[in-house]
Amino acid sequence: MKKGPIGIFDSGYGGLTVMKEIVSTMPEYDYIYLGDNARTPYGTRSFETIYEYTLECVKFLFDQGCHLVILACNTASAKALRTIQQRDLPGIDPDRRILGVIRPTAEMIGKISKSGHVGVLGTSGTIQSDSYVIEIEKQTPGIAVYQHACPMWVPLVENGEYEGDGADYFIQKDLNAILNQSEKVDTLLLGCTHYPLLLSKIQQFLPKHIQIISQGKVVADSLKDYLSRHPEMVEKCSIGGTQTFLTTDSTTNFDQHAVHFFGSEVRSRFVHI
Structure with a gap:
């Protein structure tokens, strides 16, 4: 061999x-x-x-x-x-x-959340598959998982706009959309490998008590x-x-x-x- x-x-x-x-x-x-x-x-x-x-x-x-x-x-x-x-x-x-990359991330998020309410942000394909919902619930039964697709985030990153003012609208809009699903969400998973480049922007619009998990x-x-x-x-x-x-x-x-x-x-x- x-x-x-x-x-x-x-x-x-x-x-x-x-x-x-x-x-x-x-x-x-x-x-x-x-x-x-x-x-x-x-x-x-x-x-x-x-x-x-x-x-x-x-x-x-x-x-x-x-x-x-x-x-x-x-x-x-x-x-x-x-x-x-x-x-x-x-x-x-x-x-x-x-x-x-889904299973190891799903295993981790249940251990980090204290409220038992977590959010997942990803591409339309990832969110529609429900893979994170299934895997997180398998690893941590009873946990509440909320999802939201962010179709504009990858184009923002790949076109070099992730640090510009143009990214603010979409990031704030999508963060509000997932947080509006439950005020108990205390952990947010970035379910796309592009999203770490948006981390500073995400932190700017996210309440301080919410933890962010990047996959890398x-x-x-x-x-x-x-x-x-x-x-x-x-x-x-x-x-x-x-x-x-x-x-x-x-x-x-x-x-x-x-x-x-x-x-x-x-x-x-x-x-x-």
């Missing part, structure tokens, strides 16, 4: 906020990031299309030598992960693993715990401290945007899926 990098997949740039925390937590491993920028956004597409695109990208990362792939995309985790794990992975290679650190800690419990998977992951970035669209655009999500400059390579 040849060791390989840990694969990290997202439909675009957002997964880089997760990769940033994973690399910070476990810098010794090799990582390969794939952004399917040519076909983004996934959030507005059908279940069948999201499943098809995600499976193609997972297979591509397997072909690059990855034994472990992280779906650092809420939409893909919500609409494709379970089907791929149960239906496709046994036939591809039952010894490989695919993990998502939660997923990184969960992955570290997973590897500690699965030494057989550690043996399949190469150690070298390298990071490779791949995109299905313009490398120039990817590199220009990626610096804001990853926190440092990257040099990507174009690939065709």
